[in-house]
Amino acid sequence: MLNHYFYEIRNTTGDSLYIQLAFNSKNRPEEQRKICEHICDIESTKYKGIWDYVLPIRTSTETFGMNTGKEAVFESLDKLLKEILDKQNVLLEQLEESR
Numbered sequence: 001m002l003n004h005y006f007y008e009i010r011n012t013t014g015d016s017l018y019i020q021l022a023f024n025s026k027n028r029p030e031e032q033r034k035i036c037e038h039i040c041d042i043e044s045t046k047y048k049g050i051w052d053y054v055l056p057i058r059t060s061t062e063t064f065g066m067n068t069g070k071e072a073v074f075e076s077l078d079k080l081l082k083e084i085l086d087k088q089n090v091l092l093e094q095l096e097e098s099r
Helices: 030-044 069-098
Strands: 005-010 016-024
Touching: 005 069, 016 030, 016 069, 030 069
Parallel strands: none
Antiparallel strands: 005 016
């Protein structure tokens, strides 16, 4: 079975970033579509089957200044990675409980 998900680091403003879980719905098998819909139900995320990507969870946003050093950016990324993995673990527990 192919994996149709990825974690995306977003920096749309140039001075902030966050990480989000994204499900790619293109060519996704029916079994994965059902799991994705269930995840969206758990996370209260709106799901429309026609979307190419569904984004059920994301981290908080880390903001930094234009003079922020590389080390500080990597510290922010480490913090956000921990946050998204913690959210992923909670989601996995909720999926197991709902079976």
